[in-house]
Amino acid sequence: MIEFKKEEDGTILRVQCPAVLDAYAAQSFKGVAKSWMMTKNRIFVLDMDGVRLMGREFYKEAIELKTTLKRDGKSLYSINLTPAILRQVIDAGLEKVFQPVKSVEDVLPVKSGMVLDAELINPFLKATHKIFEVQCKIKITAGKPFKKNGEIVGTAIAGILSLNSPSYNGNIVLAMPSKLFFKIFLNMFEEAITEIGPDSKDVAGEILNMIYGAAKIELNQKGFRFDMALPGVALPEEFKARASAHWPAVIVPFDTDFGTFQIEFEVNKGVTHV
Amino acid sequence: MFDLNTKVLVVDDMMAVRRLVRKWLTAIGFTNIEDAADGQLAWTKLNEAPGFGLIVSDWNMPNCSGIDLLRKVRADSGLKGLPFLLLTAEGEPHQIKEAMSLKVDGYVMKPFTQESLQDQLLKAFQKRAA
Numbered sequence: 001m002i003e004f005k006k007e008e009d010g011t012i013l014r015v016q017c018p019a020v021l022d023a024y025a026a027q028s029f030k031g032v033a034k035s036w037m038m039t040k041n042r043i044f045v046l047d048m049d050g051v052r053l054m055g056r057e058f059y060k061e062a063i064e065l066k067t068t069l070k071r072d073g074k075s076l077y078s079i080n081l082t083p084a085i086l087r088q089v090i091d092a093g094l095e096k097v098f099q100p101v102k103s104v105e106d107v108l109p110v111k112s113g114m115v116l117d118a119e120l121i122n123p124f125l126k127a128t129h130k131i132f133e134v135q136c137k138i139k140i141t142a143g144k145p146f147k148k149n150g151e152i153v154g155t156a157i158a159g160i161l162s163l164n165s166p167s168y169n170g171n172i173v174l175a176m177p178s179k180l181f182f183k184i185f186l187n188m189f190e191e192a193i194t195e196i197g198p199d200s201k202d203v204a205g206e207i208l209n210m211i212y213g214a215a216k217i218e219l220n221q222k223g224f225r226f227d228m229a230l231p232g233v234a235l236p237e238e239f240k241a242r243a244s245a246h247w248p249a250v251i252v253p254f255d256t257d258f259g260t261f262q263i264e265f266e267v268n269k270g271v272t273h274v
Numbered sequence: 275m276f277d278l279n280t281k282v283l284v285v286d287d288m289m290a291v292r293r294l295v296r297k298w299l300t301a302i303g304f305t306n307i308e309d310a311a312d313g314q315l316a317w318t319k320l321n322e323a324p325g326f327g328l329i330v331s332d333w334n335m336p337n338c339s340g341i342d343l344l345r346k347v348r349a350d351s352g353l354k355g356l357p358f359l360l361l362t363a364e365g366e367p368h369q370i371k372e373a374m375s376l377k378v379d380g381y382v383m384k385p386f387t388q389e390s391l392q393d394q395l396l397k398a399f400q401k402r403a404a
Contacts, residue, residue: 134385188294203290209334210384213363220366228334228364230287 002028006036012104013041019050026057033065042074042223043117045104049080059094066097072223075117077101116250116265119222121145124172124263125252127214131207132256137187138180140254148249151240152262157181157196158234159208160242167224170268171244174208176261183258196235205231211263244268276399278303280327285309285316285343286361287335295330295361298388302395313338317346320353330382330391333362333369341369344376357398361386 002025005016013036018025036044044065066076078098081089089098125142132140156178162171176184178196184207185193185200193200209231216226234242249266282304284295292309299307308323310316314337320326329347333340340360347353359380360373373381379401380394 131385134387188290189297199289202288206288206290209288210363213334213365213384217365230334230336 001031004029004032006032008039008041010040012043012045013039014045014047014104016047016049017051019052021051021054021058023055023057026055026061029058029061030064033061037065037068037072042119044069044074044076046076046078046098047080048078048082048085051082051085054085054088059092059097062094063097075099075119077104079103116267120168120219120224121250121252121265123215123218123222124211124265126218127211128254128263130214131210132254135188135207135210136184138183138256138258140256143253143255143260145250145252148251148264148266151245152251152264154259155236155239155262157201157204157236158239159204159206160232160234161208161212161229162232163226163229164268165225165227165229167219167226170247171264171266172208172212173264173266174204174211174261175239175264176204177259180256180258180261201233201235205233276395277327279306280304281306281308281325282328282330283308283310283316283319283326285311285313285329285331285335285340287312287332291332291361295391298391299330301388302392312336313340313343313346316343320347320356324352326356328357328359328395330359330361333360333364333373341372341376344373344378348376357402359394359398361391 002018004018007014015036046062069076076097076099078100079102081100086100089095089100128142129140132138152175154177155175157176159174160171163169181196181204182193185191185203188203212229212231219226239245244266247266247268249264252263254261254263282299284292284299284307286292286295296307296309308319310319312335313331316329316331317338329343331340331343340362344358344360347356347358357379359382360378361382361384363384365383370381379398382391382394
């Protein structure tokens, strides 16, 4: 029996892989992986430090683990892959199975227990598509998420949801340019506006509220614990001035024919500047 | 079909939603529509200005939520028979179950359209007429 040493903290289960992941190791892995899956941990990290050989038999077990974890709303990542092992993973088309990252911190940009990964973000993407299609009647295309690196320019209005729930501590922000907002207003109310005022601004909050409501249903079915929240609205000056503008954030951009808007996942790390 | 002379109370903390619901209720043919920005204000209106025949309320609001308003309405001897539609982004099974236990007449999920609102209204009125 080959040993796979593990460490866990109730959120992350980190497995130290042996140097040789051959058929024999795969068999051992299969045996112990079942017990890992029974734990409460949401993130599983395969530490490949020192791994110099990985056989096809191990692929199969990794795929099996990934499939089961995904079904349960959990994630699998791998760290410390040598260039050769990384190349092997890419060539075998298994990047999505192993999800190589530089370090555990990359899957925990936030804090233990809260992870801004695809499991959390994808329900928001689906919900955003749905709300923009049905309520705003605007076609959108999601771009690649990125870590916030400076101020986002061009925001005319933002809906903001402050969350302090067991699954998320921070803000979710819907930031959009004026042209898009005017088009949404026109599509919803059949009324053209040329400025954002008290009678129109809460549309941004309501759209975010709908996105959050739809995403929350899926997230809570996966085991997250998101609570109800009331959205607020910020105009440019308030938007720039808020303390959370400096919090670490992941941004998902969306393209439309009326400009690009963003959903920002801001994380409260208890600091005002990072 | 429903009585288009019914006096309707639209309750939502978002002016945008109140406006949208009012617009669509008007398009359906309702002519007597009032609104309130939360459950507490709605409760005051219900007690001060009788004659409402339908409530369309959001769930998630400050002061008094839609589910709390529904609870109050169902517990009031004079108002308990009022048709009550929840219009909400809250659609988790336990929430729907809670609303059902309070005899909600319909549940319109956001995002919504004039058609989905009309459909739920029709179902609610048909169920009551049966």
